Amino acid sequence: MKVRLTIAEYVIHMGSSGPYVFSRNLTDSSRGVLAAESVRHSRVVHSSETPNSVSSEELLEKEETGGILRLSSMVTSAAMAYASSALTSSMGTKQVQLSSSFRSKLPISFRSSCRHVAPTRRLHLRVSSSLQSMVSDMGRKAPKGLFPPEPENYSGPKLKVAIIGCGLAGMSTAVELLEQGHEVDIYESRSFIGGKVGSYVDRGGNHIEMGLHVFFGCYNNLFRLLTKVGADDNLLVKEHTHTFVNKGGDIGELDFRFLIGAPFHGLKAFATTNQLGLYDKIRNALALSTSPVVRALVDPEGAMEDIRDLDKVSFSDWFIGHGGNRSSIQRMWDPIAYALGFIDCDNISARCMLTIFAFFATKTEASLLRMLNGSPDLRLSGPISQYIKDKGGRIHTRWGCREVLYDHTEDGTPFVSGFVMSKATEKKIVKADAYVAALDIPGIKKLLPQQWRKYDLFDNIYKLVGVPVVTVQLRYNGWVTEMQDVEKSRQLTKAVGLDNLLYSADADFSCFADLALTSPLDYYKPGEGSLMQLVLTPGDPYMPLPNNVIAEKVDEQVKALFPSARGLEMTWSSVVKIGQSLYREAPGMDPYRPDQKTPVPNFFLAGSYTKQDYIDSMEGATLSGRQASARICEAGASLTEFNKMLPAMDPKVAEAALDFEYSTVK
Numbered sequence: 001m002k003v004r005l006t007i008a009e010y011v012i013h014m015g016s017s018g019p020y021v022f023s024r025n026l027t028d029s030s031r032g033v034l035a036a037e038s039v040r041h042s043r044v045v046h047s048s049e050t051p052n053s054v055s056s057e058e059l060l061e062k063e064e065t066g067g068i069l070r071l072s073s074m075v076t077s078a079a080m081a082y083a084s085s086a087l088t089s090s091m092g093t094k095q096v097q098l099s100s101s102f103r104s105k106l107p108i109s110f111r112s113s114c115r116h117v118a119p120t121r122r123l124h125l126r127v128s129s130s131l132q133s134m135v136s137d138m139g140r141k142a143p144k145g146l147f148p149p150e151p152e153n154y155s156g157p158k159l160k161v162a163i164i165g166c167g168l169a170g171m172s173t174a175v176e177l178l179e180q181g182h183e184v185d186i187y188e189s190r191s192f193i194g195g196k197v198g199s200y201v202d203r204g205g206n207h208i209e210m211g212l213h214v215f216f217g218c219y220n221n222l223f224r225l226l227t228k229v230g231a232d233d234n235l236l237v238k239e240h241t242h243t244f245v246n247k248g249g250d251i252g253e254l255d256f257r258f259l260i261g262a263p264f265h266g267l268k269a270f271a272t273t274n275q276l277g278l279y280d281k282i283r284n285a286l287a288l289s290t291s292p293v294v295r296a297l298v299d300p301e302g303a304m305e306d307i308r309d310l311d312k313v314s315f316s317d318w319f320i321g322h323g324g325n326r327s328s329i330q331r332m333w334d335p336i337a338y339a340l341g342f343i344d345c346d347n348i349s350a351r352c353m354l355t356i357f358a359f360f361a362t363k364t365e366a367s368l369l370r371m372l373n374g375s376p377d378l379r380l381s382g383p384i385s386q387y388i389k390d391k392g393g394r395i396h397t398r399w400g401c402r403e404v405l406y407d408h409t410e411d412g413t414p415f416v417s418g419f420v421m422s423k424a425t426e427k428k429i430v431k432a433d434a435y436v437a438a439l440d441i442p443g444i445k446k447l448l449p450q451q452w453r454k455y456d457l458f459d460n461i462y463k464l465v466g467v468p469v470v471t472v473q474l475r476y477n478g479w480v481t482e483m484q485d486v487e488k489s490r491q492l493t494k495a496v497g498l499d500n501l502l503y504s505a506d507a508d509f510s511c512f513a514d515l516a517l518t519s520p521l522d523y524y525k526p527g528e529g530s531l532m533q534l535v536l537t538p539g540d541p542y543m544p545l546p547n548n549v550i551a552e553k554v555d556e557q558v559k560a561l562f563p564s565a566r567g568l569e570m571t572w573s574s575v576v577k578i579g580q581s582l583y584r585e586a587p588g589m590d591p592y593r594p595d596q597k598t599p600v601p602n603f604f605l606a607g608s609y610t611k612q613d614y615i616d617s618m619e620g621a622t623l624s625g626r627q628a629s630a631r632i633c634e635a636g637a638s639l640t641e642f643n644k645m646l647p648a649m650d651p652k653v654a655e656a657a658l659d660f661e662y663s664t665v666k
């Protein structure tokens with residue numbers, strides 16, 4: 001059977017051994033072959049030769065001479081599906097109809113993609129909320145560690161628990177403990193709660209955020225918390241596509257919108273993305289199809305173990321070692337790695353990246369992004385703190401912990417005897433049955449008693465390092481991301497532009513959004529334009545620069561990405577620098593993350609950096625809080641017995657502990 005079909009710049013040749021696809025316009029770098037051993041002899045061949053003159057035999061000969069890249073037999077049928085879709089998508093923007101014989105060779109799920117429609121280049125404003133739908137069902141075929149079952153009702157003695165740190169981890173711990181009937185006090189050194197996802201209102205009425213926050217559709221622990229506290233309607237669902245903005249306003253998309261769900265929507269997204277060229281997509285297909293992500297489809301627990309084992313290698317090493325290539329890293333993976341961990345693919349562990357991709361591949365909605373409808377203080381931490389108060393919990397802001405007081409029992413077991421706290425000119429020792437440090441990396445390092453470093457669990461924490469990050473907000477007198485209609489971008493009556501998280505490989509900020517569009521309730525201001533929030537990664541070079549210089553540099557880069565914004569004026573700016581934010585998820589660091597239960601029986605840890613199966617994130621912080629609460633409840637009865645044996649604090653020790661100069665704990 002010989003069928004030849006000419007479509008755009010491609011020619012499909014149905015040889016006796018299967019379909020071949022030739023590309024007429026070729027550069028050396030795009031020379032390659034797409035194939036899958038599962039459907040033997042199916043290939044896409046880039047060749048500068050006139051296709052008509054190349055026979056199957058000549059093709060095979062080329063393979064032998066190395067003129068064509070041969071794919072390994074590891075390539076699975078998933079790769080074939082991917083390849084087929086990649087092929088159809090690269091046929092240009094026209095709808096194309098392949099011959100029925102060729103279509104019949106494609107996997108069923110991809111036959112429909114032979115009719116390829118160009119991805120939409122404009123995103124539509126869509127305001128829908130609620131967590132009733134479009135959340136990945138983590139209850140089914142999901143690793144248990146990531147989505148623990150509901151805790152059993154606690155029946156042990158009521159504990160008085162003191163928590164330091166009122167970020168998401170501290171608040172999640174408090175909610176769980178209060179629901180189990182315990183008494184909870186949270187102490188926060190800052191004047192506002194929320195930690196890294198906190199925000200406050202400045203004198204001009206602007207909400208200043210610690211950073212840009214997006215919620216993946218697999219954040220079930222956080223969604224569970226938001227539903228409890230009645231804040232589930234505060235999330236706006238964005239279009240199911242990941243948008244890359246390239247220099248000059250060129251938009252690339254990783255578009256998950258598809259009739260069929262996981263894993264096909266992911267295959268379709270990667271196959272059709274216009275952020276990568278065909279050759280890069282082929283190399284991506286190779287790497288991803290040989291990753292633990294494929295195992296996750298049938299065996300999520302096993303895949304999680306495989307992913308954990310990949311903590312020792314960087315994502316770049318793993319990706320390139322599995323057939324991926326450098327230009328895919330630069331154009332697509334680096335912005336994503338920066339957004340996830342504030343470091344690039346050469347520095348981030350493969351575990352960190354693959355944890356997310358396993359979700360994307362197996363759960364349809366995992367890659368769907370949500371953003372708050374306004375500022376975190378009003379829409380996230382506010383409702384959680386209200387719930388805590390309604391349940392009888394107490395939150396004490398501006399109360400910083402200066403020291404963890406500790407002693408030993410007669411048999412040498414260490415125990416915490418109190419937290420030394422201060423607020424402006426007040427100071428006190430807080431005593432409790434259980435003590436929780438729900439701090440960030442610099443906070444916990446500063447507070448841990450040095451003598452406790454003889455325990456590996458505590459000593460390992462000092463191997464974790466925080467990554468610097470700088471978040472910039474820029475207000476404009478027009479709409480920065482509106483690139484189609486200059487007139488619209490200049491009016492100030494209606495918010496217009498790209499309503500989603502945006503990535504870029506061409507700027508010092510890897511991810512950003514126009515908050516006036518994405519989170520309008522507190523950021524859209526009548527008579528004003530875009531409020532761009534941009535995350536500078538790596539943040540190191542910007543840390544020493546004055547805020548006005550940073551704002552100007554970022555404004556320049558915004559205008560390089562969006563030429564249509566060149567006439568707009570930046571009318572206001574704010575810069576937030578965090579010297580040590582997320583822990584650096586570098587290769588080999590995961591084993592150093594501490595468990596929530598420690599060698600000190602009445603001292604527990606929470607925080608996104610502590611041991612939990614997710615990455616350092618809002619979801620990880622929430623999960624760590626659930627785990628901390630579970631460990632405390634497990635210890636309930638024995639802890640009460642243990643506490644009964646503890647000697648009373650020597651008044652001289654208490655006096656000495658409070659003998660310090662007043663100063664704010666930062």
Ligand SMILES: Cc1cc2nc3c(=O)[nH]c(=O)nc-3n(C[C@H](O)[C@H](O)[C@H](O)COP(=O)(O)OP(=O)(O)OC[C@H]3O[C@@H](n4cnc5c(N)ncnc54)[C@H](O)[C@@H]3O)c2cc1C
Nearest residue numbers: 165167168169189195196211213214401443607608617618
């Ligand atoms: C710029 C930026 C963007 C981000 N974007 C995202 C995102 O899009 N999606 C996502 O999921 N995650 C994101 N994250 C990560 C997420 O914000 C964190 O992982 C999470 O909020 C950490 O919560 P936590 O409670 O563990 O720690 P923190 O939020 O750091 O809370 C620790 C708290 O302890 C307090 N504290 C410290 N020392 C003391 C002391 N001695 N006494 C009393 N209190 C003390 C601190 O003030 C702080 O409030 C982002 C982070 C940043 C910085």
